[in-house]
Amino acid sequence: MKDWRYWLAEQRGTLFAFGIFIVMFAIYSANHPAGFTANVVQTAANKGVLLAFVAMAQTLVVITAGIDLSVGMIFTLTNCMASWLVIGTGLETGFGVLAVLGTGLLCGAINGAIIIYGRLQPIVATIATGAVFFGLALLLRPVPGGSVNEDLADFLTGRFFGVVPASLVALLVVVLVVWVPFSRSEFGRAAYAAGSSEMAAYMSGVPIRRGKFLAYTLAGLLAAIGGLFLTFFTYTGEAAYASGNAYTLFSIAAVVLGGVSLFGGKGSAIGAIFGALAFRTIGDLLFVFDFDPLWQPLFQGVILLIAVSLGAFALFRVRNRLEWFL
């Protein structure tokens, strides 16, 4: 086989998610009353990147064969923090942003430390830390409120040169600064190795613990970036329990749509981003077709089920039944 075929096989999940997103978005913009305009793209991008950040966070953890049920709560907590801190002069705003991101890193590091050094199951550990993070968010914002540096917010949610949505550019920058170095570093590879076969990785002298710890910590950071953007879009902070949980669950859906294996060791954050954008577009389809909002959860669930099933079609081509279980 030629090199590019191996590349293609490796990227299949990502390309699949990209394809689904393109199809969904084409249907969406074709039926949108305003059509495919900069405005429509900007609105869609702003809604999409929130889930994209949280899905990226989830990807890092899922790659290690773990799961992070606290990402939505880190997202909520940092939103509440930002509504207090990201305000004032340029310097004050800058410190605020750093404090918010630092909190995200800390939340992720706590998750990582408990799971790796405390040897707790990721699912239980993150349910518990998620509750703690939400508790803190509630103390910060018992009622919705607060504000944010509107210049910065408008700059990052607006458009560059009148066409390019700034939030998409921010997403791209985060991919280049966080995901690409991580995935190509020794620790990123250790995270993949630990997810694929932790025992083999240990036997090979791979720095498993540092790899996993970095994955959880960066997941916290990415969720915090999401929280920051949520504040930029809403101008307020709100300790919304349902929304935090929804983001956690949707991030898992986005990750699966993006071709990241929940068994670990396989997939990419790029796929998860397209998974997130596609998932968001599914929700928006209702809007352009003028459905009753009451139908949205049902419709969204059915489309998600279909999209995930498409990925399973490959199983029909399996001629050796043992491959079902690989």
Added chain:
Amino acid sequence: MDGAAPLFRMEGISKRYGGVRALEKADLTVTAGGIHAILGENGAGKSTLIKVMAGVVAPDEGTMTLDGHEVSFASPAAANQAGIVCIFQELSLIPELSVADNIVISDPPKRFGMIDRKAQRRIAEQALARAGASDIHPCALVKDLPLSRRQMVEIAKALARKPRILILDEATSALTAADVAKVFEVLKRLRSEGLALLYISHRMNEIAELADHCTVFRNGRNVASYPAGSKSDNEVVELMIGREYSHIFPPKPGPAPAATTVLEARKLSWADRLDNISLSVKAGEIVGLGGLDGQGQRELLLAFFGVLRGISGEILIDGKPVSIASPTAASHGRIGMALIPEDRKTEGLMLPMTVRENLSFAALDRLSKAGIIDRVAEQRLIDDMVGLLAIKTAGLDIPVGALSGGNQQKVVIAKWLMRQPRIILLNDPTRGIDVGTKQELYQLMRKLADAGAAILFYSTDYDELIGCCDRVLVLYDGAVKRELVGAEITEHALIASALNIHGDDNRIGLGGKA
């Protein structure tokens, strides 16, 4: 060997797991530029010894010296740093990563803090070439490679770490004959380059070809150490098992003249792996499948067992055509088939579950009344099986993963015998198990055949085929190339037909995949 200063020395090493003594004051001396074979039954302490050397387990007592300095290793990474690299019997490759990723996994080349993919590719290609496996593409995912190729990657990976002491634990057990020859050349070259090699194998002929020095382990101790070639095979086996070595294979009574054909295939084909295979197995007959590894033997067994989809041709049971859609269908009803799989850890056992649960899995329907398991009947049947196969276990309610390899394999076999199968398919059942257990399995196979079972037996060990089978079908590239009956089954005939060499004109048909 004389005159060379020891490179590495272990003295008085002991290790206990719970109450079980794995090593008891064991000693070992390794010199550079030599191949040192370690022999012993499974459970003799070889695996623990090399795990101690490789930093996987810490010894309870004893000292290790490298170049005259005392050392201890906290992890496999620390042992690697010191130049001790081990190729483990349990593969240490990461399935979702590519071959190149795996080869450089412990110390990837870096540029600006990120992994340098070009350099990585170069290192991988060199290491593969050095291991004689240039046919493996560095971008291929390890999980897509067959077992024999993975083992070659494992060897390349070890070489890429530039070891001073290389430990091979059953490293050739999954290799094809052609690969074994290549690996042996590599090992001999490494010896001449001054490496110390520790070689652990159950295959006596490999040790005879490679080793300079041998040490025999028994019950956690080194019981004898001698220059290679100074003892006969029989003497060595006696040292290993500590008892008189009776003739290993049971006598073959020959097929009963009135026996009926139980299992038959007519023009069986599947994808590009099975090509027009016709065969038949009578009640009481042991039919061997021979040939190089990976010529379709496994697929043939899977085809009978209902695992493969899209088979053409016919399968007949008792002369009647049947279609077998799943392992459940194959094992139930009048078909009564059992498959002892190749990889007992993934296809044969649920390792964390208990011995009892593992034993009953295949027979639950027979042991249940209205869906409820009859505990008394289950216990009775399990007791029978544990007795029949002499399974050594500390209890029925311990995880099956805690048993030794040989006893795990016995559990896999016992599990299927609980259904009293009429047709038994065996896929290389003796891989990586010790001489004593092998011998018991040979006896058992013959006993089952005498009781009327039809047995189809694939083995990568030619001695087994010669010793156990009434007939041997040699496969090459998915087709039956030759049938050997009775006295025709000789090592020469098996190897010649496995390589698809036609007796007189010496034409070698090694086209396609070998």
